[in-house]
Amino acid sequence: MARLSLPTTARLSSTLRVDPTNTTVIKTVNRLSRPSLLSLVLDWLDERNQSLCPPLLRRPDTDEDEDADDFYPPARSLSELRGVYEALQLRKGGRREVVDRVLEGDWRYGLSLYQLAMADLQYLYDHPGSLKWTAYRIQRLQTPGHEDDAEGPEIADKESVAVPRFHPSTFLQNLQAEVLPDVKAHYNFDRPKGMPLLLLRIFIIDSPYNTDLAVSTRHRGRPSLASSGNATTSFDTSRTIYIAFPDASPHIYISKSASAATSTASAAGEAKSLRALIVEGIPKALSRPRERYTLKGTSLSTKNLGAMLAVKGAGRTNAAGGGWSVYAGTETADLKADNPLQTLLPTPPLSDASSANNDEVEEGGDASSSSSRKRKRKPADPDAADDEKQVKRARAAAQARFGDAARVDDGKGVERLDVALEDPFPTAVPAPDNDDDYDVRRGTDAGEPPRRKSKGRKSILDLSLSQDDLEDISRERRRDRPDKEGEETWAPRVRLSFHGSHVFAGLRQLVEAGIVDGERMPGWMTGEEGVTAGAVRHGRIRGFRGSGI
Template sequence: MPRISVPTTARLPSSLRVNPTNPAATKILGRLSRSSLLSVALDWLDDNSLSLAQPYLREDEDDDDEDDDETDDFYPPARSPEALRDVYTLLQARKGSKREILDRITEGDWRHGLSLYQLAMADLQYLYDHPTSQQWSAYRIMPLKPPRDPDGEEPPQVDKQSLTIPRFHPSTFLRTLQAQVLPDVKAHYTFDAHKTLPLLLLRIFIVDSPYNTNLGLQQKTGTPTTTTNFDASRTVYIAFPDASPHLFISKPQTTTLTSSSSSGSSGESKSLRNLLVEGIPKALSRPLQRQRFTLQSTSLVTRNLAALVERRGGGRTNAAGGGWSVYTAAAAAADGDDDDGSKKRETPLDLVLPASASASPPLFLGGGEESGGGNGKRAAVAGLVLAGERREERAVKRARLVARARFGVTAVAGDGKGVERVDVVVEDAFPDAGGEENAGGDEEGGRGGRVGRGGGRKSQVDAVLQRAAGDEDEHEDDTQQQQQDGVAQKWRPYVRLTFHGPHVFAGIRQLVEAGIVDGERMPGWMTGEEGVTIGAVRHGRIRGHKGSGL
């Protein structure tokens, strides 16, 4: 630690060490399982990471001093990193408790402190072990038009016809982000390529301190209690998918075990996310080349990172959700993506519903050939029962065909691409015959009837729709459509639908296959083809920042 610590705008170095007994370090390591702890320890001892994760090793001393250390120390230090690597390899081969590994790390091999780089690796390992531990929001990178009057106050406009994509350079991006977004707080950045998904993860660990030395991580003694700068720390992840104009931002999470207040923590998290949403496009922009960008929400929020890559990644499935996914499957089959040549992929022609499925007459096994009256009646009853069973079988088969046609190859239980929550507001006019009874509904209950509605779990759908109302083009289109339809003065009740579950669209598909939901009359947004989790249904179509934003 230097003798003088001066406040600076530089970011925290990766070699900065934290006391192993710090609550933040204890929480990060304590969340991992025994196998993950051993894997992370071996990664620390790798030659590429050893410079930032140097363990506590035995110094060259006399034999007598070495014997005294071995008898007094419960975890005697190793002679070299290679010897310590062999120790953790043997621990990985046998069974034991997690507490044994955790105590050896904090009280033995890294008793002198854990670097921020080591804590970042442990935190990323927890993200890999628990893919649904973070709540992600998808944003689209949109280019801005060059200002006509540089000295004027005209707000920049989005260039929807431009195909410009920003060039991403990690070191330049971090330097600009630290200078423009977080100059008054200290942050530690760590890049890591995702192990299974085509993503580049950026972990941002933010500490509320003006110092980038050990002074910013030490505990400070106050009058009532002993506090630390980690009490106000936050961890945020930013995921950059390969070959995609989108990025994903996680919800900021606290590092300490307890927070001061839930409301204050929520407000700080929202403020931090807003700062990142405003600062990331500035870090990606290149003013000298007259290239400026902004972030627009795509109304897709989920804990499943694989679902985000499926709907906002660089593949073919961005604009081919629901039943349209069969076209991407056919294209992949044409490109030779199948590992097994004998495996047949579905094509759009395979999902055409047979016209005879519903037009075929019910099978009736009459008893015209029976001579006896009693036997003929029993045969007729048996024929009716058998005909009913055949009709049920045909109905079940048709429901499955309808589900295949509406959902395609998506919304399959167990595919690992499900979303857990979908919020939809229906803003269509209430259908009525005369149109005069509900003409004054807007004056009493408002446009959406939001006044006086009951309480319940808070949702982001209202805030998202308010932001979407600021889009002038969309608002003008809605007004013109309402005037053309003649429903501008009709009553519009506030109807909000919320779907919960581990895989919402897979559950809707199962309801269609069971015949509970009519798959033929079901709207398209219920199949997930729009790729949004928050939106408003207007004129029968979902509009969440113009649907998928494509």
Template sequence: MARLSVPNTARLPSSVRVDASTSAVAKSLNRLTRESLISLALDWLDESAFPNSTPFLRARMSEEEDDEEDDDEDSEDIYPPARTIEDLRQLYEDMRQQKGSKRDVVSRILEGDWRHGLTLYQLAMADFAYLDEHPTSQKWNAYQILPLQKPSHTEDEQLLKVDKESLQAPRFHPSTFLQNLQDQVLPDVKAHYHFHRLQEFPLLLLRIFVIDSPYNSALALSSLDQSGTVTNFDASRTIYLAFPDGSPSLYTTKSQGTGSAGMGESKSLQNLIIDGVPKALSRPMERYTVKSTSITTRNLIALLDMKGPGRGNAAGGGWSIYADEKNKHSPLDAILPTPPGSREQSASTSGRKRGAPLTQSQRDRKRARATAQSRFGESASISDGKGIERFEVVLQDPFPVTSRNLPALEENQEEVSEDGESQSRTNRQRSKVESVLQQAVQDIDDVDDVNEVDTSPSHWTPMLKVTFSGPHVFAGIRQLVEAGIVDGKRMPGWMTGEETVTKGAVHRGRIRGQKGSGI
């Protein structure tokens, strides 16, 4: 540790060590498999990573002293330190070929070769190793990076609007981006940044590890309480940013506390970083902003398909036939693809040899499958690996009240109004849902039409929220259509996933994403 530490605005270096006895350090290693731990140790012993992951080695001494030291260490030390990096690397290579338990590898790392602690660089590599093994361990929120209009010279201050006609994308330079992010977003805390590229996904990940400390040395992690635990490290937070290749999009995770970080504090940190990303990407006369796309999922493949560099950004549901990389159809083509069940398809199959006549149930199943193919196209397949786990919709359409159930509706409203307890409970539920609705209709182009309220009793709008959950929501809806449980012809388009949102509000049959980000 440095004798003198002065508060500054610099970020935490990767060589700062965390004590090996810290519970969070052991936790980050114990969730990895034995093979991943050995591969991680070998990566730490690589020449490129050696300055930030130096192991505990035996000090150089004479041969006689070395022999005496060997006898003493064999009797006292469970894991005698190695003489050179090559010997230590060979030791882990032998462990890879042998059988053993994960506990032995973790104990060897924490009590033997890195007994003096793990650096922030090593902890970041351990977290990314776990993310490589479990790509669905994080819940990602997708944002869109949009260019802003250039400020006018006639007015000094004005609110810049999104330039919808511009195709300009920000240029990303890691070193400049980190410097701007530290200066503009996190000047009063210390953060450690680490970039990583996953093995199977075309995106660049950034891990941000934040500690409430004015120092950027080992003093930032040396604050101890009465029990001897590292309080600064236990109160740290971690957030991940993902920048997909060739796409003006941004994926973020929620801020995760290592120990006692509060929910409100973690949420404020996330908002600070999201607000600071466009500032870090902006340049003079080249400003950007981020906008939520109302997409939340744990599946990075689905996220890259909906908001990535491919052609499926706005081609969900039945529009997926135009996002096929093999056929490459376009809605502007003179010859459109033949939809299932059309006359052209029937004429092409008329020359085939007919089999036995189908029963009514078989015809219904065949018609339902053709309808599902028309509504979903090539999307929503149970084996495509693009499953969305949760889809939430708030319905704003008025209930179709007829003359038959209108008297019953008025009588029910009078009974509820007479009961004070029922009325208060209904008002509490309605206030919660109205807050969701108010947030959902924000920034909508036709907001005046949405806010129109008809007080007549024939237009009653119930407060309904529909939630679909499962390993692959839209594939499950497609199976319901194929089974004839859901009418595919009358089913709204937002149930096919063509709006590419996972939460929103439905008004007049059309879905609007949260904060107006839907199509």
């Protein structure tokens, strides 16, 4: 520990060691599986990580008798210690023996902040659904033309497509300057395998120092403080925040720890305030003189990073959800064929009727024979034929509305969709006195034929209540919410919440099964709006206008 510590605004160093008896260290190591922990320890023993993860090794001038009573005697060299863990990796055993050897043997003097960061990231890679991510759009602010305008509210430049330049070292320096002076943070960058994004882990500690005093839990001369339990409050796991920077995308993803919801109210509120502090500091760290940025919510939250990259990433699926996904192919053939900007239209395939006729000719034998020219006999059971047509129609509707998206095995599942319906309740039309009034109210002449009613079964509400009952209900409740024209309307409080491992894939299966009408369902049920929470008004969902374009 440093003999003299002064408050500073610098960030925490990755070489600071945390006592192995700390509860956070024990929890971080114990939640890893045995194979993951052994693989992580071998990464610590790599030559390139020795400056940040040095184990305890026996000194050359030490006698062997001095370590005779040690349950985990130190190894003589790094290669010898690496062989010990490789032997543990080859044989079966429990996780407890690996944890005890790490915390009580080879790293008995503590784990560095870099080692804790690697352990947290390893757990995140093993359990991708442990964090909930929220997408934000980086949007440029308008440059004020006059000094008086600079004191006014910030106005986003919606027409600008500028994206800030990101340099990790400069970003961390600017971000640390935005954090409170009595708060220190440890930053660690990592790039997940198979994902085009850069992951930043931020570990926040309440301390004005950036030395060993900030992470030490031993308070010499103050035993009451050491035994009070306040020594480990600065290592709460809810203070860990992850920020993902996708490649070539104007969006960033910020995590929300799941442990914050299960903690106490004071800890959850403190973690929420720290997260808000980081969110406010990110656009300031990305900004430059006369080039300011802000973060705008996109109403998209999910635990699946793959789904986040598909909707708010840099690929062609960014604004091509639902049925529009047929134009978002990534292969070379898809770029040539599935492109709506092509000047030459592709040759249309054979129609279903032509295909059916060809099949009949092949089954009948020679096309010139009299039997092949005869019409195919109808099936004996007409209900079975109708059911088969309905199944084909439902599958065609699902293919048209969802396209190539919303597959069960696509790995882009969204687990929750919350929608609030704010449309006014439809008012009941009074019964006409005569046929002429009915034609006038319908907007048609008396000589014109009446319009054909839309297909579909009647609503349950219409079947259970009479016309007079609907008029009374509408008249009593329309006063609750006036509309823009001054008329009194009423909108019921309806909230829809869909849960599951893949919400849109489940909706697609309902359409294919004929339970949901795929021809009349709204677009936000297909995922083409790119939001997981929003309010529907006049049939359109409001959640940053869906794709944000």
